[in-house]
Amino acid sequence: MDSFNAIIQVLDSTIRLSVPLLLACLAGLFSERAGIFDIGLEGKMLVGAFAGASAAAVFHSALIGLGMAILISVAFALVHGFASITHRGNQIVSGVAINFIAAGSTIILGQAWFSQGGRTPALQPDERFAAIIWPGADAIRDVPIIGPIYAELISGHSILVYFAFAMVPFTWWVLFRTRFGLRMRAVGENPAAVDTAGISVAWLRYRALICTGILTGVAGAYLSMVQNGGFVKDMTAGKGYIALAALIFAKWKPVNAMFACLLFGFLDAAAIRLQGSPLPIIGKVPVQFMQALPYVLTVILLAGFIGKAIPPRAGGVPYVKER
Amino acid sequence: MAQAAIELIGIDKSFGAVRANRDINLEVARGTIHGIVGENGAGKSTLMSILYGFYQADSGEIRVGGKPVSIHTSNDAIALGIGMVHQHFMLVDNFTVLENIILGAESDALLKKSIAKARSELERLEREYGLEVDPDAIIEELPVGLQQRVEILKALYRGAEILILDEPTGVLTPAEADHLFRILKQLKEQGKTIVLITHKLREIMAITDTVSVMRQGTMVATRVTKETTVGELAELMVGRRVLLRVEKGESEAGAIKLSVKNLTVKDSRGVTMVDDVSFDVRGGEIVGIAGVAGNGQSELLEAISGIRHAVSGEVMLEGKPIDLTGKADPGELRDRGLAHVPEDRHHVGLVLAFEENENSILGYHDDERYLKGPFLNVDAIMADAKDKIEKYDIRPGNPRLKTANFSGGNQQKIVLAREMEQDPGVLIVGQPTRGVDVGAIEFIHKRLIAMRDQGKAVLVVSVELDEIRSLSDRILVMFAGRVVGERGPDATEGELGLLMAGVEHQEAAQ
Numbered sequence: 001m002d003s004f005n006a007i008i009q010v011l012d013s014t015i016r017l018s019v020p021l022l023l024a025c026l027a028g029l030f031s032e033r034a035g036i037f038d039i040g041l042e043g044k045m046l047v048g049a050f051a052g053a054s055a056a057a058v059f060h061s062a063l064i065g066l067g068m069a070i071l072i073s074v075a076f077a078l079v080h081g082f083a084s085i086t087h088r089g090n091q092i093v094s095g096v097a098i099n100f101i102a103a104g105s106t107i108i109l110g111q112a113w114f115s116q117g118g119r120t121p122a123l124q125p126d127e128r129f130a131a132i133i134w135p136g137a138d139a140i141r142d143v144p145i146i147g148p149i150y151a152e153l154i155s156g157h158s159i160l161v162y163f164a165f166a167m168v169p170f171t172w173w174v175l176f177r178t179r180f181g182l183r184m185r186a187v188g189e190n191p192a193a194v195d196t197a198g199i200s201v202a203w204l205r206y207r208a209l210i211c212t213g214i215l216t217g218v219a220g221a222y223l224s225m226v227q228n229g230g231f232v233k234d235m236t237a238g239k240g241y242i243a244l245a246a247l248i249f250a251k252w253k254p255v256n257a258m259f260a261c262l263l264f265g266f267l268d269a270a271a272i273r274l275q276g277s278p279l280p281i282i283g284k285v286p287v288q289f290m291q292a293l294p295y296v297l298t299v300i301l302l303a304g305f306i307g308k309a310i311p312p313r314a315g316g317v318p319y320v321k322e323r
Numbered sequence: 324m325a326q327a328a329i330e331l332i333g334i335d336k337s338f339g340a341v342r343a344n345r346d347i348n349l350e351v352a353r354g355t356i357h358g359i360v361g362e363n364g365a366g367k368s369t370l371m372s373i374l375y376g377f378y379q380a381d382s383g384e385i386r387v388g389g390k391p392v393s394i395h396t397s398n399d400a401i402a403l404g405i406g407m408v409h410q411h412f413m414l415v416d417n418f419t420v421l422e423n424i425i426l427g428a429e430s431d432a433l434l435k436k437s438i439a440k441a442r443s444e445l446e447r448l449e450r451e452y453g454l455e456v457d458p459d460a461i462i463e464e465l466p467v468g469l470q471q472r473v474e475i476l477k478a479l480y481r482g483a484e485i486l487i488l489d490e491p492t493g494v495l496t497p498a499e500a501d502h503l504f505r506i507l508k509q510l511k512e513q514g515k516t517i518v519l520i521t522h523k524l525r526e527i528m529a530i531t532d533t534v535s536v537m538r539q540g541t542m543v544a545t546r547v548t549k550e551t552t553v554g555e556l557a558e559l560m561v562g563r564r565v566l567l568r569v570e571k572g573e574s575e576a577g578a579i580k581l582s583v584k585n586l587t588v589k590d591s592r593g594v595t596m597v598d599d600v601s602f603d604v605r606g607g608e609i610v611g612i613a614g615v616a617g618n619g620q621s622e623l624l625e626a627i628s629g630i631r632h633a634v635s636g637e638v639m640l641e642g643k644p645i646d647l648t649g650k651a652d653p654g655e656l657r658d659r660g661l662a663h664v665p666e667d668r669h670h671v672g673l674v675l676a677f678e679e680n681e682n683s684i685l686g687y688h689d690d691e692r693y694l695k696g697p698f699l700n701v702d703a704i705m706a707d708a709k710d711k712i713e714k715y716d717i718r719p720g721n722p723r724l725k726t727a728n729f730s731g732g733n734q735q736k737i738v739l740a741r742e743m744e745q746d747p748g749v750l751i752v753g754q755p756t757r758g759v760d761v762g763a764i765e766f767i768h769k770r771l772i773a774m775r776d777q778g779k780a781v782l783v784v785s786v787e788l789d790e791i792r793s794l795s796d797r798i799l800v801m802f803a804g805r806v807v808g809e810r811g812p813d814a815t816e817g818e819l820g821l822l823m824a825g826v827e828h829q830e831a832a833q
Contacts (some may be wrong), residue, residue, distance in 0.1 A: 177433060179433070183424060
């Protein structure tokens with residue numbers, strides 16, 4: 001029973017750890033499907049996390065925090081759009097710049113406003129998104145197998161977790177079942193076709209970036225208001241880049257993206273779980289090795305296991321009307 | 324006279340210093356096929372892009388159905404019943420036919436209803452115009468002819484009454500082109516107005532009712548097709564009488580300069596593309612290789628110029644062997660006096676993002692003339708580029724201009740100038756005038772003959788039979804990787820055609 005409980009615990013933390021990845025990955029999916037490379041997912045998550053924790057601490061409201069996280073993240077997405085859509089700048093440079101601005105400005109503003117070394121004040125329980133206990137979760141907790149699965153895995157997460165997973169079918173539906181999705185996919189493949197069909201390429205791409213901003217904002221809010229009780233500097237710790245890797249791994253498809261993010265989340269959870277405990281055959285391994293494992297596996301998976309991933313054909317190329 | 328579907332009055336359009344259209348007047352009658360001809364860069368596509376709302380005219384007026392209109396976006400044009408089939412198809416390659424057709428004209432925010440409506444509408448269009456295409460096929464899996472049909476359906480689905488086609492036959496096989504013409508005639512019978520942009524005069528004569536000729540941004544004439552001739556149109560296009568067949572003297576063949584023996588070449592799949600080919604080219608003669616595209620001519624050229632490795636065989640350049648199976652590299656061959664004008668100037672012959680002067684020395688940039696110590700001698704390069712621009716009449720004559728901004732004919736002249744001005748002993752040329760307009764064709768042919776008269780050995784590969792016949796002193800015909808016959812310059816088109824189709828080859832093999 002112990003090992004069963006251990007598995008449940010690892011899976012539970014897999015879900016928690018994969019949520020920010022999943023939100024960021026879907027965010028990247030919107031922008032890349034529309035033909036805009038977005039290496040700035042990391043930065044947008046970071047400003048979202050900071051804005052969310054700050055606003056929640058100041059206004060004592062989790063909802064205001066979330067709203068602020070989304071607002072600021074969308075604003076950064078629009079900056080990326082202004083540089084790369086309106087002014088046809090290099091999308092990678094613009095994305096990297098956003099990451100730098102995010103990393104620097106969150107620390108400076110955090111120190112200036114709260115004087116806690118770049119941190120935001122620790123959030124009170126009512127300033128965070130509480131876990132939602134599903135009906136009957138406590139009642140059946142002791143039922144073997146089903147009990148822990150229901151009580152631990154399905155119930156007991158914050159609303160943002162359910163939101164993230166609900167976004168998977170929703171994104172799929174938007175992408176493949178709506179007019180907006182059709183046009184967005186088209187603009188990522190051949191913007192000239194969209195332009196000659198009488199649709200504005202720029203406006204379409206801006207709308208995709210707004211979707212990206214909303215999702216990275218929620219991802220940031222999750223980090224600082226659910227996983228953590230406040231903002232800590234550089235708390236995204238490369239999750240934006242892992243999300244991009246997951247996006248390639250998933251071949252730009254929403255359902256695949258969910259499984260890719262769960263896999264990366266699982267690697268993370270397993271690494272935490274196995275820290276310090278000896279492995280069979282190999283014996284005790286250094287903590288650093290276990291911590292590096294998810295990243296090593298990321299490289300291996302991306303290098304060998306996905307086959308040919310064909311990105312949206314117009315990705316990374318600013319649209320210029322040509323004769 | 325039928326009512327005018329479109330009237331363009333005094334259209335002007337400049338791109339920077341270039342006046343692409345100046346004071347254009349055009350009237351297209353309803354229910355007719357109107358051709359617009361002109362050399363590359365004459366401003367045909369610009370004019371049609373203005374009509375389709377892709378660009379705005381600097382001044383002038385557009386009338387559709389007699390009413391003055393302003394067209395700011397493609398949407399405006401579509402609303403006025405104008406549809407356009409672009410030279411490069413505006414299709415999303417990994418979408419289905421239906422998805423491409425509804426893109427931008429969806430009837431509902433959800434796709435399900437839009438697609439259902441499009442499907443029944445498409446069936447009606449297919450019935451009415453005989454434009455069959457599988458609505459659920461993925462675009463990239465369709466042959467170009469069908470992709471073009473999807474473009475036409477796209478326009479009709481949007482209710483186009485006026486259809487503009489920009490160089491529609493450039494990518495089609497002759498059979499596909501014939502089919503397209505039948506479709507266009509049928510559309511005309513249904514009352515649609517068609518504007519056909521092309522630089523192929525034969526198409527104009529075959530299908531249009533009236534034809535307008537553009538030259539250097541101006542509209543020089545409009546004729547009723549039945550009352551004009553190819554000769555007159557060609558003259559109007561170029562502004563002077565064109566020699567459709569270049570004059571040349573007898574060749575004085577000298578020593579063998581290029582000798583190919585038992586050459587066999589395989590492609591990357593291991594299929595034999597050149598099969599045991601042998602021939603000689605002497606100084607002072609032009610040898611033409613005729614054949615339907617894909618019968619090994621491209622691979623033959625690539626092997627001789629050192630781009631592709633041969634499986635076996637021997638090639639002698641000026642009496643010395645070239646190591647073809649090993650590491651003959653194009654640079655070494657260039658040093659030994661073999662110049663090569665590749666078939667595909669965009670991908671092999673030029674770096675389109677470079678300036679003209681850089682392309683005019685590409686491959687010869689290690690030559691001492693262009694160097695100052697380890698650095699490029701910019702002054703010498705610019706002087707050299709200007710010299711070539713003058714000699715070859717490259718337009719616009721600006722060596723600093725990005726090569727992509729030159730028209731196809733002028734790009735070809737840049738490559739030809741670069742290779743010919745190195746004074747090579749042997750010149751091999753693939754498709755010398757592909758996508759080149761009438762005036763430039765004549766010029767290029769004259770230069771090739773001048774090379775011959777200087778005693779150079781010239782090998783020309785072309786899929787244009789007329790070109791081969793008018794240039795060559797000897798004609799080799801390739802079929803299925805083999806040279807199946809040799810003829811003199813007086814061989815008839817029919818005779819060569821049979822050889823190209825492999826008919827005589829089978830008889831000879833018995």
